[in-house]
Amino acid sequence: MAIDKEKIKQAIRLFLEGIGEDPDREGLKETPDRIARMWEEFDRQREFNFKLFEEFGDYNEMVIVKDIRFYSLCEHHLLPFFGKVHIAYIPDKVVCGLSKLVRTVKAFSLRPQVQERLTQQIADFLQEQLNPKGVAVVIEAEHLCMSMRGVMTPGHITVTSALRGIFLKDLRTREEFLKLIGKQGL
Structure with a gap:
């Protein structure tokens, strides 16, 4: 199953709004993208050659x-x-x-x-x-x-x-x- 970066970013933005945060404030502005990239990194580590x-x-x-x-x-x-x-x-x-x-x-x-x-x-x-x-x-x-x-x-x-x-x-x-x-x- 492939990572859907856009869905992750939307979900994190909604989550931040849901807990009362402003997703556009300086410290959180890049958080949805950071989390999407983190999950892409995790996904890359799931596949490897078991020699x-x-x-x-x-x-x-x-x-x-x-x-x-x-x-x-x-x-x-x-x-x-x-x-x-x-x-x-x-x-x-x-x-x-x-x-x-x-x-x-x-x-x-x-x-x-x-x-x-x-x-x-x-x-x-x-x-x-x-x-x-x-x-x-x-x-x-x-x-x-x-x-x-x-x-x-x-x-x-x-x-x-x-x-x-x-x-x-x-x-x-x-x-x-x-x-x-x-x-x-x-």
């Missing part, structure tokens, strides 16, 4: 990239939630470039989202693309919809996980992953 490498086909131990920083928007309030993603997979004849794991996080997080779905989408995409022995994804995030509204207390961290294949079936593999990302006892 696989078969020359490392004999590698069959856990691959982990942890502490992948991400930003997303809660689809209920359009307020940010942000934090870290930890991803592991156990290859079955193919591996991907490590940056592709980071790009996968960006592709699914730069849209209105909920953390639970984001966790599952990343795990499902990697399972589909890599066809590995297993995938594990853990996300830790602070949600501004809790920090600056609602209960209005910052610092709460929500943790979600999605396990596929051997990470779901084998307790030792799951425990090794959690130990390596520093999350024993989850």
